[in-house]
Amino acid sequence: MRKYLLSIPIALMMMLTLFAAQINKKTAVAEENAPAGGPSPTHCLFLPFIINGSGNSQAMPAGPAPNPCEQGTPVPTTTGIDFNGDGYEDFAIGAIGDTNHGIANIGGIQVIYGTATGLDHENTEFISQADLSGIDAESGERFGYAIAAANFNGDAYTDLAISAPLENYDGLFSVGEINILFGSADGLQTTGFQQINQGIPGISGASETGDAYGLTLISGHFNGDQYADLAVGAPYEDIEQNGGIEAAGAVTVFYGGDTGLRTDNEIILHQGQEAVEGEASSGARFGFALESGDFNNDGYDEL
Numbered sequence: 001m002r003k004y005l006l007s008i009p010i011a012l013m014m015m016l017t018l019f020a021a022q023i024n025k026k027t028a029v030a031e032e033n034a035p036a037g038g039p040s041p042t043h044c045l046f047l048p049f050i051i052n053g054s055g056n057s058q059a060m061p062a063g064p065a066p067n068p069c070e071q072g073t074p075v076p077t078t079t080g081i082d083f084n085g086d087g088y089e090d091f092a093i094g095a096i097g098d099t100n101h102g103i104a105n106i107g108g109i110q111v112i113y114g115t116a117t118g119l120d121h122e123n124t125e126f127i128s129q130a131d132l133s134g135i136d137a138e139s140g141e142r143f144g145y146a147i148a149a150a151n152f153n154g155d156a157y158t159d160l161a162i163s164a165p166l167e168n169y170d171g172l173f174s175v176g177e178i179n180i181l182f183g184s185a186d187g188l189q190t191t192g193f194q195q196i197n198q199g200i201p202g203i204s205g206a207s208e209t210g211d212a213y214g215l216t217l218i219s220g221h222f223n224g225d226q227y228a229d230l231a232v233g234a235p236y237e238d239i240e241q242n243g244g245i246e247a248a249g250a251v252t253v254f255y256g257g258d259t260g261l262r263t264d265n266e267i268i269l270h271q272g273q274e275a276v277e278g279e280a281s282s283g284a285r286f287g288f289a290l291e292s293g294d295f296n297n298d299g300y301d302e303l
Contacts, residue, residue: 083157083160085183088114090111090119093112094147100128101131105142107142110124111125111160111188128143129143129179134195141164141167142166145163145214146162146216148230149161150228151228152219152228152256157184159260169199170199175207175208176215178213178217200263203266204252215288216232217290218231218292220293221300221301227255230253231253233287234251235249245282247284248284248285249288269287291303
């Protein structure tokens with residue numbers, strides 16, 4: 001039994017975490033319609049993050065939140081989060097302490113779809129692991145703890161990666177896993193999803209009690225192709241170095257492809273490697289927070 005088990009305070013376990021992934025919204029003419037030799041169209045990044053730590057639900061305000069990037073009349077064209085491909089941005093909310101299907105604290109996500117008048121509180125769906133065929137949902141697994149929206153398979157729809165860091169698997173507790181729900185004309189699909197954890201053959205690493213695989217997620221375009229990629233944090237991961245280091249932490253990067261995230265070329269990053277600064281140490285929890293972006297403006301995201 002590992003001594004570094006994930007411990008989440010009761011207050012956090014009951015918290016409703018509202019999360020909006022990065023929304024990149026065009027505010028000028030499309031690039032392909034720009035005049036030859038003219039200036040490139042401008043883009044504006046609108047980041048509406050909402051966190052409610054009180055545990056009390058709040059009514060969705062009428063109409064969309066003010067967008068400082070908006071110029072002129074909105075049109076149904078977006079490069080942001082669009083699960084159903086209708087041109088309007090959508091919104092995903094993690095509810096990690098939700099009880100549903102008779103299972104306590106199983107967690108779930110609420111998806112609210114966008115319309116010409118903003119987010120439509122009547123056009124929503126709630127998804128938990130109990131809705132996913134073949135998944136053995138159990139109490140306390142906290143589905144929805146971290147989410148990352150991106151187009152992992154390169155089609156016309158945004159997909160959603162959802163973590164359950166306290167997922168039990170193959171007799172081990174709190175090993176963690178992520179599920180990828182693919183977008184479609186009908187929104188996020190609960191069939192044909194992708195399941196990723198370290199206990200599945202072909203996926204790097206080994207499941208251990210308390211790894212909390214998927215505690216953090218971030219998407220990016222790390223190799224510059226047309227598919228989004230995903231970095232998965234496992235801050236309580238033991239690494240096999242110097243006889244084994246407990247809770248040193250690790251991050252796995254999966255690259256996107258035609259059918260979703262590829263499991264044949266992922267890489268694992270942790271301290272102590274030549275590419276990562278710092279020495280691995282017990283309890284370092286590398287990967288506890290993640291961010292991505294093209295920090296050097298070379299066309300590739302960094303992590």
